[in-house]
Amino acid sequence: MRILHLTPGTGNFHCGSCLRDHALIKALRSRGHDAIMAPLYLPLVTDREAPNPEIGIRVGGISLYLQQKLPWFRFMPRFIHRWLDKPERLRFASKFMGMTSPRDLGEMALGALQGEGGRQWPEWKRLIEWIRTEGRPDVISLSNSLLMGLCPAIERDLGIPVVVSLQGEDSFLDTLIEPYRSQSWSAMRVNAQHVSRFVAPSQFYARVMQEKLGVGEEKMAVVYNGLDANSFGVAEPDPNWPVIGYFARMIHGKGLTTLVDAYIELAKRGTVPRVKLKIGGAKTAADDKYVNGLKKKLQQAGLTQRVEWHPNLNFTDKVKFFRNLTVMSVPATYGEAFGLYIVEAMASGVPVVQPEHGAFPELIAASGGGVLCAPDDVSSLADALETLLQDDHQREQITNKGLQGVRNEFSAARMAERFDEVLTAARG
Missing domain, CATH: 3.40.50.2000 (Glycogen Phosphorylase B;)
Known part of the structure; x- marks a missing residue:
């Protein structure tokens, strides 16, 4: 044809x-x-x-x-x-x-x-x-x-x-x-x-x-x-420096504000020592003002040194980006139609935490590669991230389900x- x-x-x-x-x-x-x-x-x-x-x-x-x-x-x-x-x-x-x-x-x-x-x-x-x-x-x-x-x-x-x-x-x-x-x-x-x-x-x-x-x-x-799941390697995060990842366009609609606020709350709790935040994805000149506002918020919280920014990565660098993540979240504020970024994370052996709306419940049910939290709720997201970061056994189970789920349903x-x-x- x-x-x-x-x-x-x-x-x-x-x-x-x-x-x-x-x-x-x-x-x-x-x-x-x-x-x-x-x-x-x-x-x-x-x-x-x-x-x-x-x-x-x-x-x-x-x-x-x-x-x-x-x-x-x-x-x-x-x-x-x-x-x-x-x-x-x-x-x-x-x-x-x-x-x-x-x-x-x-x-x-x-x-x-x-x-x-x-x-x-x-x-x-x-x-x-x-x-x-x-x-x-x-x-x-x-x-x-x-x-x-x-x-x-x-x-x-x-x-x-x-x-x-x-x-x-x-x-x-x-x-x-x-x-x-x-x-x-x-x-x-x-x-x-x-x-x-x-x-x-x-x-x-x-x-x-x-x-x-x-x-x-x-x-x-x-x-x-x-x-192509074979293009992604399986993550090997440092257990001494847990990393929360975000990989999508750097805009409010993808939930970056919610994640930054949840990260600040989690860091203040002190229950996950040395937790870091790693932000990657597309960024245009129009996004600079928004991103700079988030950087200022992180600076005021004293967390600038624990946050990395990686805009506009090529494929090779994107694969490397996922390899040291412990968990990932892109808590979009609207009903996302799909969200290829969460499939990329699961293909990399990284469990995800996503809001319970849009296509996310359906995709996580089909793959088993993540957990859900309340939409647009900073504390709920911080709680879910905290639980997953503290429970090595649960995280390993979700990782294995996600890897298999991607190969079965999302290849x-x-x-x-x-x-x-x-x-x-x-x-x-």
Whole structure:
């Protein structure tokens, strides 16, 4: 089967969706499919070399932005678009993505979802023509539902079934200012009628999006995100210096404030001597003010020397990051659709402590690799971390369950097998 997977790049930092897409395409190729991944907006940032680096950026983020803001830009010569869409220029532009205003975010999101009715359509239309003449897939896979503005034209003009992955888009759309939030959700529901199948990363998120998109249960499948567990070594933490880890984007929404506060409380208790905190993950210039605020809070608590910061690690350094963790927690403040970071921790032999909401209870039940605490509750998180850090036997049991659970339920091969079934059903 020839599969075309369209995915947005991030330009300069890793994200869970990008890593999942990369692992999925590689695993589908291992199953014998002619699967290619075409980047949109910005260059891809993956743990390893992209499966098909010869496929260039099909729709450039700068050109899209200018077409949204300046309608006459569509009449500019193509060489201007090609010049703007050079990877080095897009990577440079991505460094300023955090400076985008709320209005710009809303306009860009809605513009893409409006498809043929939006100002961005001339650029997207060229993508449709490329799919018709060069891509020629049997099925099209969209990395997330914010790309669904393409679906009506693909269904009408190309007759190719489209499978759309759901990867936490509600947490973005619900933060848009009005009227863009309401209009974007309305466009999502219209576009959803032109999708063959949706793929959710958890039962929790399947229920959430089935209701929000107004689609039937028959259109919704669940495929857990997966990874190559053999790429991660088993952690060997120093028993004399227990380490609490965090690995996700350094933002409030991922619960970093909650974890820092829980760490300060735990350190004050004195029940786990010499406990350290190690923070890693993506960080953009827009996150600096927030991170500096946390650093000041830790300094005031006298804990600066016991906290390490490791932003924007490559794959090799990420694997090393996990190897000296005793436990890990990313206590997200919202209902996370999945959370690849906890699977990475469990694949590294690191037990996790997660809030009892979103997909976390489901994923921990499926793997056995962690424990739950009350959501957005600093003391509850500190209690759970304290118990796990003090109980070596429980920690070892959870570690072993997590390692086996990842191999059984969250491997890249298992993800591709389940995704393959969805693609086959979409083709009819």
